Amino acid sequence: MATKKTEKQHANLGKGTGRRKTAVARVYLREGEGNITINGRKVEEYFGNPLYVYMVHQPLEVTDNNNKFDLVINVTGGGPTGQAGACRHGIARALVEHDEANRPALHANGFMTRDSRMVERKKFGQPGARRKFQFSKR
Template identity: 70%
Template sequence: MAKKKEDKKVVDLGHGVGRRKTAIARVYLREGDGKIVINGRDVDSYFGNPMLTFIVKQPLVATDTVTKYDMLINVVGGGPSGQAGACRHGISRALVAHDEAYRPVLHTSGFMTRDSRMVERKKYGQPGARRKFQFSKR
């Protein structure tokens, strides 16, 4: 009789949802060696800009857990900057969900706060959010 292959079940240590502008990132924290996968791609290849990669890794550097956990991130909406900020927020939340001792250092660094700045909506009868049509005296 053929032996059934044992499936190695992946256990999520923590889960966090991060938001920034119009981007939403779902972060799954797993035991590992520091690999960060965003939408099926490595973090360096997903964000071509090293500054955005630095932003994503900031919570791990602050808590000294760069080589301790793997991150699986699904991010949708927004642009590269908003997505990087959403990933940072989600990673911070996932770390705190796993271990509450990380909260003080992440909170003082400002990674636990959702940056609520969003693009102002365009109003009707105007060319932009704040821009008005040119005034004509005659």
């Protein structure tokens, strides 16, 4: 007889979707002691560069929630800079969903604003987005 597999359900205190360039991060805020997991790996292991780890921790430091919550983040698309920015945006949104009192501090530091800068598309008849082929007079 097959045994039914029981999974432990985690109560999400807040959810947030962060975006930057082409990266999208889904953030789940849970009770815990400050563990951050990105795509099943620790944040230091996922982002080798300490700058990106710092970017992910910024919203927690500003709101003084460093060791209060566990964060589970699923991030797709883009490169490391875009993914770190998307994680930061998603964490800020999740913290505001959990406690609205966090909004002024996060907004003042620019974590609630989606950075809308994206790569401009390449146009036809040109080698790149802005670059033109060299003009030949003769």
